[in-house]
Amino acid sequence: MASSTFLPSIILPILLSAxxxxxxxxxxxxxxxxxxxxGYNPSYQWKSPPPTVVGWSVPDDLQNTFISPDKFNTPDMVCHLGAKPAGAAAPVKGGDVIEVQWTPWPASHKGPVLDYLANCNGPCETADKTKLKFFKIGESGWVDKASDLWAANVLMNNNNSWLVRIPEDIAPGNYVLRHEIISLHAAANPNGAQSYPFCYNLAVDSAGTASPAGVAATELYKAADPGIKFDLFSHPTAYVIPGPALYSGALPVSQSKPAAITATATGVYAYTVAARARAAGAITAAAAAAPTTLVSAPKAASPILPRATPAL
Structure with missing residues (x-):
């Protein structure tokens, strides 16, 4: 009888094909x-040890599915099915533009693209996802009505990539980026909209001080919202992007084909605040001005993955 350790090598290609x-x-x-x-890939479940990455794991999504409106009030809505915090964070600065890479997205799955941040108020690697409060930093919906071009189509046309800019005014710290496409191709039907949220850990270095209020991901949308229950094929004249209002400090970014990758990540990052001396229970002025730093620990470098070629 074949060893059980041989089974993953047999079933993994089948599962990935599915x-x-x-x-x-x-x-x-x-x-x-x-x-x-x-980021996270379903194949990592069969690697021992699994790689340490900045994307939240989604071990329950072997069929590459979505969150339907009847599940919008469940923890799966935070970062996808059974999502667990990432073990690393990507270092960014306030004002930086982040490129989110996707595997090929189908042209028929039209809909908005939305981006949120939540301050972990501590290490995101151990964050309780049900307690994260998200504020919206980016949104795009129906881009061009004449050609029926939606944000998801723009993402597909730009090598399956999306750009999001980190607000300059937010306080430094550890944040979760929640990036989402909502597909509307079946949204005319009850429970027909399809949410595809994915999360990443960010270590944000910033001179800002803002702490925007947010809401739990389970409270972002309702099944009856006009941007969720929407008939894509009924010749609509307008579309209301769902979710809370855009954060006042959100920064616009022009979507374009991304630049070439020149390096791969070589460290595991976390935001730390320098130790601050205390005297008689008060922080001294010198300590209050202590710098903040991003620290790293070595890990295996991630391979450069080829960019997906958009469908013609």
Whole structure:
């Protein structure tokens, strides 16, 4: 009888093939300042030890599925099915533009693209996802009505990539980036909209001080919202992007084909505040001015993955 250790080598290609035939993409990686940071891939479940990456794991999504409106009030809505915190974070600065890379996205799955941040108020690697409060930093919906061009189509046309800019005014710290496509191709039907949220850990270095209020991901949308229950094929004249209002400090970014990757991630990052001396229970002025730093610990470098070629 074959050893059980041989089984993953047999079933893994089958499972990954099953994932690929589903027409839905996954947000698979980040690029920050031309540096590639590996996200989560379902195949990592069969690697021992699994790689340490900046993307939250989604071990329950072997069929590359979505969150339907009847599950919008469940923890799966935070960062996808059974999502667990990433073990690393990508270092970014306030004002930086982040590129989110997707596997190929189908042209038929039209809909908005939305981005949120939540301050972990501590290490995101151990964050309780049900307690994260998200504020919206980016949104795009129906881009061009004449050509029926939606944000998801723009993402697909730009090598399956999306750009999001980190607000300059937020306080430094550890944040979760929640990046999402909502597909509307079946949204005319009850429970027909399809949410595809994916999360990444970010270590944000910033001179800002803002702490925007947010809401739990389970409270972002309702099944009856006009941007969720929407008939894509009824000749609509307008579309209301769902979710809370855009954060006042959000920074616009022009979507374009991304630049070349020049490096891969070589460290595991976390935001730390320098130790501050205390005297008689008060922080001294000198200590209050202590610098903040991003620290790293070595890990295996992530491979550069080829960019997906958009469908013609």
């Amino acid at each position: 994932v690929s035939v589903q027409a839905h993409g996954i947000a698979s990686a980040l690029v920050v300042d031309s540096t590639f940071y590996d």
